[in-house]
Amino acid sequence: MYAYDKFDHGLVDARVAEFRDQVERRVKGELTEEEFRPLRLMNGLYLQLHAYMLRVAVPYGTMSGTQMRRLAHIARKYDKGYGHFTTRQNIQYNWPKLSETPDILQELADVEMHAIQTSGNCIRNVTSDQFAGATADEIADPRPYAEILRQWSSFHPEFSFLPRKFKFAITGANSDRAAVKWHDIGLILRENGSGEIGFEVLAGGGMGRTPVIAKTIREFLPEKDLLSYVEAMLRVYNEQGRRDNKYKARIKILVDAMGADEFARQTEAEWEKIKDAHIDVPAEEVARIKAFFTPPPLEVLPTKAPAVDELSQKNFIFASWVKNNTGAHKVPGYVNVTISLKPHGGIPGDASADQMDLVAALADEYSQSEIRVSHEQNLILPHVAIKDLPAIWTDLNEAGLGTANAGLITDMIACPGLDYCALANARSIPIAQAITKRFDDMKRIQDIGPLKVKMSGCINSCGHHHAGHIGILGVDKRGEEVYQLLLGGSGAEDASKAQILGAGFDEHGIVDALEKVVAVYLGEREDGEEFLATYRRIGAKVFKEAVYDAA
Amino acid sequence: MTLLSLTGIKTHAWTVLAEDAQPQDGASVLVPLARLREDGDAIFAVAGKVGVLVPTDTVYTDLADLTNKIALAAIEFPAFGDGRGFSLGVRLRKDLGFKGEVRAVGPVIPDQALYLLRAGFDSIDVADKKRVGAFETALARFSDFYQTDFTGARALAHARHGTAGERIAS
DSSP: OOOOOHHHHHHHHHHHHHHHHHHHHHHTTSSOHHHHHHHHHTTTEEEOSSSEEEEEBOGGGEEEHHHHHHHHHHHHHHSSSEEEEOTTSOEEESOOOGGGHHHHHHHHHHTTOBOTTSSSSSBOOOEEOTTTTSOTTBSSOSHHHHHHHHHHHTTOSSSSSOSSOBOEEEEOBSSOOSOGGGSSEEEEEEEOTTSOEEEEEEEOOBOTTSOBOOEEEEEEEEGGGHHHHHHHHHHHHHHHSOOSOGGGOSHHHHHHHHOHHHHHHHHHHHHHHHTTSSOSOOHHHHHHHHHHTOOOOOOOOOSOOHHHHHHHHHOHHHHHHHHHHEEEOSSTTEEEEEEOSOOTTSOTTEEEHHHHHHHHHHHHHHSTTEEEEOTTSOEEEEEEEGGGHHHHHHHHHHTTOOOOOTTSTTSOEEOOGGGTOSSOSSOOHHHHHHHHHHTOOHHHHHHHOSOOEEEESSTTOTTOGGGOSEEEEEEEETTEEEEEEEEOOBOSTTOBOOEEOSSOBOTTHHHHHHHHHHHHHHHHOOTTOOHHHHHHHHOHHHHHHHHHHOO | OEEEESSSOOOOOOOBOOTTOOOOTTOOEEEEHHHHHHHHHHHHHHOSSEEEEEETTOOGGGGTTTTTTOSEEEEEOSSTTOTHHHHHHHHHHHTSOOOSEEEEESSOOGGGHHHHHHTTOOEEEESOGGGHHHHHHHHTSOOOOSSOOTTSOOOHHHHTTSTTOOOSOO
């Protein structure tokens, strides 16, 4: 993975000093709260319902065991002993003190981490495929480009006060696990006819109150032109994006208003002017950064491991875990392992300091000291020998991390909701807990199969409900929490917007309704057909009748 | 009001031309863009140096025929978060080749000083004199940058492989 050089160190250290100074000026009254607000947000510091919240960047979801141990240490020393992994592959601390945040940032800087631009109207943490560099289905590892984008977008002189937040996602795989079509700019690695690597460039996707799927504005952009091209896109947006209404300020509204063709035309016209202006990094720098992402030297191993078969026969949960929580690696004899942060009855995405330390130790011992965070709020050990699975799972299971539900109905995305968030209209966490308790039977949820449930506690859709096979949206109706049910969304390469099924439910009714939807699917599915395929084949009507007629 | 020079150029306060007034013979005046569009011929004929007050919602191409006639482009930020001002600075330098002074006017905050310099600005009209020190501190905060900019600095991606030969991770 990427290692800072003295310049990177110098920049994050200077940033910590800057933020320390900003906090001091705020405390002395030299900065107004209105002035301080965007500055603290650009350092990931929010003011929530009960306390400040600090969001720390995990660039493109990749970190080392050492970095994870530092996150655990911060959770213990400055927070209440836990953290929350987010859909932007970041981690949030819910209880830091304002006065201590500069110290936290220094502790992060010491292990090459930061909270730069994890919030605010600027370019946010670039997200990527959690299996990047460790999956059998990719053209190339997207992370070198994500790192190039991270550097270019940090403290950008022109694009740090955009109309609204701005999110990039990049994938190098055929299966889109990074929801690139739901981003302000989505990048998909492509190979052209001559075997050269480049990008399909998409723009104008986003969730929030106006869900839009991004449109392709260029089929193939040579890799050497990445930064100049996105600079052209950002300039068009910075100049013309709406600033009169924050709900209409995202690039999706601009692209929709002017049309994707016109947005592409203006981008191309601007790019023609700047593409040779030394905005792009030189080939030597691309090579320098790519070298950090050289695949680890894994010795090819047998794909069959007797210890795995033995434990699988004895232990159904382990067998399920191997089936659901491991995926094909580039190197024979290895898998990538998804550590579920969705224990049944638990809080989606939360991990305790002890759990973080354990994951760090397992990464050091079994996975080249590498860890990933997925946008689905799980942790990944990317390079695991199949023969080590029994030992890893046994340790995970003892620590409450052995849940075998990756990709299944209880592997839900859920935002923090009204328990923490100042924007929320409804609670998310108790609903997620109720759902995982209702679907606590491992045999049953495995029979239901791959199913993505995503829940948000307000219209801002941090919980990606628009992209859920089943989405749940909490709203406030005259002081009551009401939950709407949406069906048919997808965050993958076949991206689609989930549609509201009908009237909402209370917190108990929504769980019953979800169960009825699942029952319809089980009754209607054809051989091997996953939920989304059945829904697309039979439509909403059957589900609607089952959910509302019986009610 | 205190003027802060970012680039080291000598800078001075300009008198804004009052709404109904005409410039005096040879006097330097700062004129709102809309007024210059109406009375430009008369103003340029009489005034000495002319500066233009540019709202941030200006399309940069509207300034193209002015850049060789004006000495100052003062970009008026209605709020410090209005990032269009930064792109206007870039446009003046990059697309219009403007060589005169670009100034930020309005409620910009100290923490933006370096961003303004790097986006092509020469000076800031600092509304609160007590804040000049904070602006100066912010200006010196960073010495290396990830992007090319309008100060002539090289992006780190280039500097890393430059003549000094400094490269590769620590």
